[in-house]
Amino acid sequence: MRTPEAPQRLRAQQSALTRHLRDPRHQPAPDGIEERRLSVYRDLLFNNVESLLAGNFPVIRQLLDGEPWQALVREFFRDHRCQTPLFPEIGREFLRFLEAREPNDPPFLSELAHYEWVELALQISDAELPAHDAQGDLLDGMPVLSPLAWPLAYAWPVHRIGPDHRPDSPPAEPTLLLVRRGPDGEVRFSQLSPLAFRLLQRLDAAPTLSGRAQLEALAAEAGHADVDAFVEQGAALLKQMHGAGVVLGARCAS
Secondary structure, three states: OOOOHHHHHHHHHHHHHHHHHHOOOOOOOOOOOOHHHHHHHHHHHHHHHHHHHHHHOHHHHHHOOOHHHHHHHHHHHHHOOOOOOOHHHHHHHHHHHHHHOOOOOOOOHHHHHHHHHHHHHHHOOOOOOOOOEOOOOOOOOOEEEOOOEEEEEEOOOOOOOEOOEOOOOOOOOOEEEEEEEOOOOOEEEEEOOHHHHHHHHHHHHOOOOOHHHHHHHHHHHHOOOOHHHHHHHHHHHHHHHHHOOOEEEEOOOO
């Protein structure tokens, strides 16, 4: 028969073991566990986390090759308290960890981590395509964006950063990218013009406006004098986005 103190002792032992596995240099191991077994647990848990992060963030892994990378993963493993136990979400947890750190990392590291994380996030997204008319009028109808196409804006040129390119300061213009998942499941990145990026922003923010109304408003934002010519160019852009699967079609009539 268990004594009332047994569950409490078990919890205390589990907590001590967890603290030790997270930070074996500073947290003593609980009594009664063979060092050989502890070593197996320590290596197994840390190496699993390191392997997952290296797969999610290969460019950062290359940039911080060796001890700096190991130290960063060790700090994440030791200090960060994850909000989910799901392995596919560890990349998002690493982002939260980097965003909360003191600014001693390369200044572009947080944005680079987001850029690397986005690919997996889109691969595993379970977003469903909304109802739409694939052949609908994109100009006089209401264009429907794909939830599997994400416009992204970064201060740093994250798509060019690597071991041979480590910028010290961000360029004057932001880096505007589109990441989308195609019908074949492949995730692809492409650069966006400021006009295309702003149009996608507007379509997302005001989905009940017609394509024509969106373009007219965008022409006013840009101070474009020839609104008709602007709308004509914008209609061609909408058609191009439709062909790429970024715009699915027009909203179905109710």
